[in-house]
Amino acid sequence: MxxxxxxxxxxxxxxxxxxxxxxxxxxxxxxxxxxxxxxxxxxxxxxxxxxxxxxxxxxxxxxxxxxxxxEMFSGPIPHPQHLNGYDQTTRETIVAMAVREQQHAHDMGEKGLDGAIKKDRLGQIFGLIIAIFGLGAAAWIAQYSAVAASIIGSIDLLGMVAVFAAPRAFEMMLALKAQKAQQEEAAKKKPSRQRKK
Known part of the structure; x- marks a missing residue:
């Protein structure tokens, strides 16, 4: 053959x-x-x-x-093939820097969240103190003038609603607007992708 x-x-x-x-x-x-x-x-x-x-x-x-x-790569450290191009000491330094940066980002996020929680808690405590003081003042004034006491009590309750409920409602309204804008943006992008095909 x-x-x-x-x-x-x-x-x-x-x-x-x-x-x-x-x-x-x-x-x-x-x-x-x-x-x-x-x-x-x-x-x-x-x-x-x-x-x-x-x-x-x-x-x-x-x-x-x-x-x-x-191939695309994104991250705090170089692509593994590029990282392997460095000597051992440099590789360890680069990885240690990335670890420290990540830890710092987590710490800052945690501090920011703790600060926001403390701020809300203090606002609630001071709001409660003011509400109790306002209702106490309305109760004390009620013995002299029922109309004045009802006005003070109403203003106190409206103030509480404005302090606690209104910001939450405003935040929800903003979130709904942002969500609607994202949906409209996504709807605009879909037809353009279909035309390109």
Whole structure:
């Protein structure tokens, strides 16, 4: 049994070379493209494109699929491949900085939340003191004038509603407006995506 060459050959059985691709150039381009850290230079990209275009015209069964790979990375530390490019001491320093920064962000968030809770709690305590004082004043004045006592009591209760209920209602109103605006924005983006397809 005779073995046939795996590359196209002429009538003599010697492998044919592609006109634009010297021996091994296509292999080098492909190896550079699939290497973990390899990237093609613009010249290599142009050469690979030319070789693949001619190959697709001459032998379409060979060029059946094109694969594109794009990698994006975001975070407090460099991409693992880039991080491995540093020496051990530098890597440890970079990771320690990221850990400290993350801990600082958590601490600041916790302090901000604790401050907001304390502020609300103090507001409630002082509001309760003022309400009790106002209702006490209204009760004391009621023995002299019922109309004046009812006015003071009403103002006191309206003040309590304004202090406690109104800000919450205002926050809810703002949240609903923001949610509605986001929904409108999402609705505007959907048709534009469909048109692009």
């Amino acid at each position: 005779e073995k046939r060459p795996s590359t196209p050959s002429d009538t003599n059985g010697t492998p044919q070379r592609h006109a634009d691709a010297p021996p091994g150039e296509l292999g080098k381009l492909l190896q550079a493209a699939v290497a973990p850290q390899g990237e093609l230079t613009p010249q290599q990209q142009d050469a690979l494109e030319g070789v693949l275009e001619k190959l697709a015209k001459e032998q379409p069964a060979i060029v059946a699929q094109a694969v594109f790979r794009q």
